[in-house]
Amino acid sequence: METPTARPATLDDVARAAGVSRATASRVLGGYGFASVDARDRVRAAADRLGYVPNITARALVRGAGVRLVVAVSGTDATVLDDPYVDRLVSAAARVCAPHGVGVALEWLPLGAPAGLRRLGDDRSVCGVLLVNTTAPVLDAVPAGLRGRVVSIGTGSPAVPSFDVDNAGGADAVLRHLHAGGRRRIAMVTGPRWLSCAERSVTAYEGLMRAAGLPVRLVTGDFTAARGGRAALEALDRWPDTDAIYAASDATALGAIAALRGRGLRVPHDVAVAGFDDIPYAAVSSPALTTATHPVARIATAAATAVLDGRPVPPVTAFPSTLVARESA
Amino acid sequence: METPTARPATLDDVARAAGVSRATASRVLGGYGFASVDARDRVRAAADRLGYVPNITARALVRGAGVRLVVAVSGTDATVLDDPYVDRLVSAAARVCAPHGVGVALEWLPLGAPAGLRRLGDDRSVCGVLLVNTTAPVLDAVPAGLRGRVVSIGTGSPAVPSFDVDNAGGADAVLRHLHAGGRRRIAMVTGPRWLSCAERSVTAYEGLMRAAGLPVRLVTGDFTAARGGRAALEALDRWPDTDAIYAASDATALGAIAALRGRGLRVPHDVAVAGFDDIPYAAVSSPALTTATHPVARIATAAATAVLDGRPVPPVTAFPSTLVARESA
DNA sequence: CGCACACCTGAGAGCGCTACCACCACAAAC
């Protein structure tokens, strides 16, 4: 940490200060090839003294490596980026990427516009892509040049490995809990129907209901609280004897509870409500929300790590979801 | 979008395809200097045909520009990064940075360890820093090389411009609402006391209480729901006649409401509770939370834009906070 | 002694791009 020069130190500066060539300095600092103990010490001391920080940009250029990881969220419009779920994903990814000198960029990937993905594939500064809210057409549009550098959070495909919570397992756990609590007329407020990974919990719901000889009552939601409230009331209007609502997300569930309360119904006495995600506020809502865990940060961390490592990854990595029984159901 | 070559097109490819020199192609695509209409057309057509995407890395290297924006969150330990507030900040920043080819990295900046900031200043790949949860010592440690590329979210200093919500104004609005509702024995659950920007609402609280001849009742929190619950009970134990709690964050307020309910107290009948932030779940909690807005995304967007633009910025930019009166107070 | 095989080092090419500079053609002004 020498005198504060205007210009940050370069590898050349370090090499000169250590009395070796740039190649040797690079070898020492890069930890590859041979270097005598003496050279090693001198280079390291010089680097330390000058406050040398390798220029990631130059390294990336020569190595042909990328320098940013793009979180691409598909959806019909850019409001998909406003979701707290996306916030957590991006934040966790950014945390993983920081030590590698990689930055995270957040982009909206319009549904049915494969040009965006193609551009990402032709962009050499992109070291990887995290596809969020993927659908099959999006996965089919992944250019060959991107293979191995792209993973999906949610639905996967043979070409694109996926990381996700075990949607079916979580739905299963919640619905069994509802059933064990004596609920029989369970309506489900879904996520957006075009979102293939969200459909897995719908499928699980339908399967379980049919197997138990119970009625299937589906109302479409979009993971938001506002829509959740409207959807819950819609369900009650269509099927007044509904005694439980299974919401595809905690936000939806919280919205449903508020709407039910607004109509004078007691939760869980009149209608039980359960969600999915176990967001921080689920524990402190009134009534405290029964839900299933969704380890978003762990999923994002694993996905980002996979892309950064570049090692082959199993086609599907499902993170278990466990029931959190509280008061609302 | 020609045949999918294994190697993404470079500027050389485009120049060759257009029958001009690399310099001319660069000029056309970069939109600077002279170029004949003919050359312009040919270059643009070639670029389009080859699916050319400029390599940000190479451009950054030659321009001496950075390629990532670091969100540095100070705190005693890395758990500060788990805050939903940080998630929103990072996500909004990443959204702003994406079109510029800049990625966002999230780092923990240990309190009292200026080496981290110094390293950031010596890192040529860093185009800017967003300091979060700043304290005066951290601001004093900002190296000269970083000046003009660093802004603070929260407390500022003469050398580092700041962007923040109008903490005092928000506190003021909430406390006046509490007072207008007849509350007189108002306890405040603060944020972490070392966090200078959070202290501004404490100061506002103290000022207002003193001016109104009301007792000052402070309990320390840390913005989390869990701590908020414990702090609320602590306040009630120390001052049993407390009729309102002003929480420094919505999470704190939600935790307080849950804890109060657990003790058989009714909100707002027995104790009114108000928060600060207006998070999405404030509207759907039971009772719906009275709070003041905190436009986190707008703040982060403005801060990131300021760093990216590199233009001088006023020392303090305060975003107004407005009261959102709901049921809890 | 010759040869192989370590270990160690520096020269230098080149990643893809920008931007400085020299240059050319042509027209207008002196």
Place this chain on the structure above:
DNA sequence: GTTTGTGGTGGTAGCGCTCTCAGGTGTGCG
């Protein structure tokens, strides 16, 4: 005629780094 633009163009240096390659020096072995 010469000078001075002015629009258009290409050559090329060089950003900071990695890594190949050629060339050392020293040791063990036939």
